[in-house]
Amino acid sequence: MENLIPFEKNRHSDSPNKNICPISSVVNQKGSLVVGGCVLSELAKRYGTPLYVLDEKSLRASCKAYTEALKKYYPGPALALYASKANSSLVLSSIVSSEGMGLDAVSEGELLTALNGGISPDKIVFHGNNKSDQELYFAYKNDVTIVIDNYYDIERLKVIVRPGDKPAKLMLRFTPGIECHTHEYIRTGHLDSKFGFDPDQLQDILKELKEAKWSELNGLHAHIGSQIFELKPHEDLVTVMAQAYELALNIGHNIKDINIGGGLGVRYVNDDDPPSINDWIRVISEKLKQECDHRKIALPRLMCEPGRSLVASAGITLYTIGSRKNVPGIRTYISVDGGMSDNPRPITYQSSYQACLVDKALEQPEETVTIAGKHCESGDVLLKDFPLPRSKSNDILGVFGTGAYNFSMSSNYNRIPKPAAVIVCNSHSELIQRRETPEDLLRLDVLPDRFIGVN
Structure with missing residues (x-):
């Protein structure tokens, strides 16, 4: 039996968001990094690079952490929803569904993926600050709960839902006015936000929807941002949500769901120290029970929307090292066969990551x-x-924490095809996204007849 060494010390199997690496990461006797029982450099040879690798064990552990913490700490009904904008695929939809979770989507494409991946429509919520008529109709006809974000949603739904038809299942989103320490572009809970109704609009909206026969308002939603390392803002959010919940009940709505969004941070680099999934759920659950007891109102179904904290640490991106350039007295550049088209987060958010040469996983940095x-x-x-052991062309570099917002934000900049993706488990790898080819990029191009043969 091969002697395998755990790659990351103090690994958290019960809260993968606190790990940099997938929980199945080990190093074999040759010094090569193994994930899901698969040697990463061998995956690179088999599937090519760049390559997204997802560890199924990490994904399922994250799902279980959320569902089990809700059962443990919240005495009422609860449902965790996967925020699929982090990484939308048929496989991910299937996994979260099999773990008893629902899903939130923000486009018809994400809805279609969720439905075809096995998510039940009654466990899907549909977000968006500028939903098209086609998207709204698609959600409505599939009995998906629609999160109304603004008056435009209301005006469009008045037309889409015809007199006598079933009412649209709705959740109302508002901005709670809570600041948190995160990147400016991913703050969505303060008052200056494109998302949701302002708090001072809430009472009028609730009264209007109470009289609308086309609507069935079942829930309230708010979200304060992402990559948050503090628990207090989420505790404050629950208080604001409880106030809105009481208001809606007093107006006569049969509110069943309180959705506090997501936002729990993950560990990308060594200095990051996010709360555990268990602690995040515990604080929210205890606070909501306290608020409902104080107001003498029934416990709603508690919903949350983890995205990044569910999938980030499950992912590694593999690259092949190519050229090297030394700028004397300044720095040495090592180029890889991917970059901003498969991971736009560093150039967009100045995001930091950890990485290693996958066949020199335990070697000390030399440069x-x-x-x-x-x-x-x-x-x-x-x-x-970044410190690395000495590298050469054709070495494989693994960048950790790329399960969230890498594939989903990828592009074809410079007409570069998108990478393949595989899932690994029990020493098996399976393709879950085919690699694009240059020919694929021409598939939707149209060359009008008048340009044919001109040159």
Whole structure:
């Protein structure tokens, strides 16, 4: 039996968001990193690079952490929803469904993926601040709960739901006015936000919807942002939600669901220290029970929407190292065969990651290098001034924590095809996203007849 060494010390199997690496990460006798029982450099040879790798064990552990903590701490009904914008695929939909979770979607594409992946419509909520008529109708005809974000949603639904038809199942989103320490672009809970009704509009909206025969308001929703390392803002959010819940009940709505969104942070680099999933759920559950007891109102179904904290640490992206450039006295650049088209977060959010040479997983750093992408942008840098063992062309670099917002935000910049993705478990790897080819990029192009043969 091969002697395998755990790759990450103090690994949290019960809260993968606190890990940098997938929970199945080990190093074999040759010093190669193994995830899900698969040697990563062998996956790179088999499937090519760049390659997204997802660890099924980490994914399921995260799902169980949420569902079991809700059962443990919340005395009423509860449902965790996967925020699929983090990484939408048929496989992920199937996994979260099999673990008893629901899903939130923000487009017809995400809805279609969820439904075809096995998510029951009664466990799906549909978000968006500018939903099209087609998207609203698709959600409505499939009995998905629609989160109304603004008056435009209301006006469109008045037309879509015809007199005598079943009412639309609705959840109302509002901005709770809570600041939290996170990147400006991912703050969604303060008053200056494109999302949701303002608090001072809440009473009028609730009264209007009470008289609307086309609507069936079942829930309230608010979200304060993402990559949050503090528990207090979420505790404050529950208080605001409880106030809105009481108001809605007093107006006569049969509110069943309180959805507090997501936002729990993950560990990308060594200094990150997010709360555990267990602690996050415990604080929210205890606070909501306290607020409902104080107001003498029934416990609603508690809903939450983890995305990043469910999938980030399950993912690794593999790259092949190519060229090297030394700028004397400044830095050494090492270029890889991917970059901002498969991970736009560093150039967009200045995000940081951890990485290693997957066949030198335990070797000490010998040099400081900057990992550059292959795109025609000076800012296409994945890791700046990063310590690594000495590398050479064709070595495989693994970047950790790429399960969330990498594939879902990927692009074809420079007409570069999107990578393949595989899921690993029990020493088996399975393709879950085919690699695009250059020919795929021409599939939707149209060349009008008048341009044919001109040159």
